[in-house]
Amino acid sequence: MTSRKAFQLRFGLRAKLLLLSSFLFIIPWFGYQYVWEMEKYLRFGQEQTLVGTARALATALHERENLFKNQASFLPNVEQGKDLYGYQLTEAIQLDGLHNDWPYFSQRAHFYNHQQQLFANEPLSLNFKASVGKYDKYLYLFFQVVDNQVIFRGKNSRSIINNDHLALSFSDQNNNLNRFIISNKQAGWISAFSITENTDDIPKPAPHIQGHWLITPQGYNIELRVPLKTLGDKIAFAFFDINQPAGEVVSAIGSADPSKLESLGTILVPSPEIERIVKGMRYTNSSIWVVDQHHRVLASAGSLKSASGVWHEKEKPASESEKSSLWYQFKQQVLLPLYYKVLTKPPTDFIDKLYDARHLSGEHIVSALTGKATSQWRLTTDKQALVLSAAYPIFINNKVQGAVIVEETTNGIRTLRNRALEKLFTVILAIMILGALTFIIFATRISSRIRHLSTQAEQAIDTQGRIIGEMSVSTSHDEIGDLSRSFTTAVNRLSEYNHYLESMSSRLSHELRTPIAVVKTSLENLALQEKQRLSTDENIDKSIDENNGINPYIERAQTGINTLNLILTNMSEATRLEQMLTRTDKVVFDLKTVVSGCIAGYRQVYSDFTFDLNTEISKLTFRGSPEHIVQLLDKVINNAVEFSQDKVITLELKHRNGHAELLINNNGILLPELLSESLFDSMVSLRNNKKQEQPHLGLGLYIARLICQFHQGEISAENHHSPDGVTIKIVLPTKV
């Protein structure tokens, strides 16, 4: 049972309390849930605000036809490459034929090849990339042309078309067609000529179109600009390829046929009027776009990176005194890194490539362009930030002509949430640390008190069940105090009871002594009377005289009473010994002499027994009471003699580690396992019920133990085998 228990996991009070206190972890979970809930409402609020912003802006744009008039917004459809979009450039362009200063050139440029060819008499040996941008008052155009052979205009050639040239046509504000040809004699500043429909007209130089022609390994680059005030909303350009000097045009590629007004494509540049209106809205911390029905951006304001919504409050930088405080340092260095293991900081640096600068796409826009206001949540393309976008249609003449898109990131809300969670975590951490500390202290106190109590209880009772100490009474008024008090009461009562039992034999003998004395003296008197009667009537009855003169009944009664008396004396022997021991002084004597003297005595007393003493020591100085050591030996030897079967008693006396060790062996029956510990207790006897010469009360070995205890020693009994028998081992410390 006990061995099995040892393998069981010990689940102490402290562990239980800790387990119970783990329910405290529910509190932060609730807090976390609450903050999440709050965030949800905030998001909903943000969505509403955003839709409101979009509606407000759309309201400002409703029914303002003129804002959209010169845009291509009224076109039923747009054709890539033909209908151009002038990107809003953020910096001035240097006209040098290099596209370094064109932002995102490769993405924004459109590639023209045989699909856009106008005509070809020979296999096509030309293609180009074109990009359009708007800066300040000019429209910039950049062409990167790949041509196997660059043919410039001959030095003396009057013709401007018998070489590689660019034809550029656009309508002006009054919707008249203006045609130009860029035809250079050499690389460098471009030469632009204005031509008319009449081919016989001499081309006039057009100095307001400026630019640069650059020869490249693949062909040539042309970078040019046109003043916006001369520009309408239609445009077309085409490259004409000549393969030999002063040759005929072999092929042409372009956005549209530049020769007729009807065939021109459209150009859309961000509208400064709409932008002006939109700019008024840019203080809303949102990113705003206005698109036409072809998803092309008419105006934009704000950047998504700074559009973190109305909830976004710039965090006040900590003051110097705050920064130097210990709490701030601790928070910055320990707490916040810990929190942000769980929380995510909204990224300030995210990439969103969903929108091209001229073309926006998305379900919400599609939905808005069908006349339905929508809002949607989406992740940025790098999945770093969550973006809320709201789209609202712009109506002109009951037709959707465009849409307003307002976007914000949830960074503001997330920052707000994070800050709330930081505070929550700090408070919860503090509460939990305090709570855990309190719990641990409380549990430690309780368990130590209980352990103390259990140690006390264990120490109060020895392995033989005797009370060996007293328990101190606890003064606390709680349950453990009550337990301690009831333990103490129980131990004290047990102690009293044990004391009663231990002193019972002597008490009994004392109480019995008087009645026995009565019987004894009465019997003796009776015997004396009998004797006297016999001596006076000697002659009358001779038969009694023959029976030793005394009535046999009296004699038997006397024998019985003497035995009874002996029993009583033996019964009180232990008590008397205890009393005597308390007043016995220890003297220094030689233990070896005492033991060998005793053995000599036993050889006389038990003449048919053999006593062997095995010892290597010649003298063993011992401090104690020799008379009692003799008494101890008497009891043990008496015991050994009675249980010996082969009439050989072997004794061994050793001196080791400051202890005198005396072993008394006898061969005979073994001790039952159960009794080996209690053998030395009062009134325990192993003797069987066969007829005994002397009365036995089981006090002999009890007395032996008393004497051993007086000498701070120990006595124990063990079985030994082959041959079977019992060894009594007495260990007495010599250094006392």
Added chain:
Amino acid sequence: MTKRIAIVEDEAAIRENYADVLRTQGYQVQTYANRETATQAFNLRLPNLVILDIGLNEEYDGGFVLCQQLRAKSASLPIIFLTARDNDFDTVSGLRIGADDYLTKDISLPHLTARISALFRRQEAFKQPVSDEHITKTGPLTIDSLRMTITWHKKPIDLTITEFWLVHALAKHPGHVKNRTQLMTDSKIYVDDSTITSHIKRIRKKFIKTDESFDCIETVYGMGYRWLSDIDNTSEHD
């Protein structure tokens, strides 16, 4: 003249039994059941010998009180404690307050009467001149078997009857080991071994009181005791 013996004993049966046996021995016996009646009687006239029980009815130490009172009245009155209490403490206390002997109730009547007559004999002997025929000398020890007195280096040692008999038994054959049974027979007591041990201890103490270097009673462990009267011991003192 008939000796008068007073028995103070609360247990009527024992009292009467003792009284009967002593009467048959020819003594005049008066019995008292408690301290008050005994004290009243003793105030009128002292008996020749008193047998006392320690516990008298309610009085746990009534016998001791009575003994002290009697001893105050007469220094030579023989007083015997006859009690059921067999512990060492009571024995020592009883003898210390002036009892001549301390007997437990398991003593046999012949042993009791032997002691009583011995006490009377000793009393008688003191009235007679010292005669040499009863005196034996062993080294510095002188034993007067008639007066039951012992001197050591000519100084008297005050011993009870039991103790005297023990010393007498030991010193009669110096050098011979007497085991406990023999000693018990000689001293007319029948007790257990440890009582002999404590008797011997008391005797040693009494001798040591007069002579600190006394070492004549040797314990032969496992056997008994013997009286040493070796030359070393005597030469030291002679």
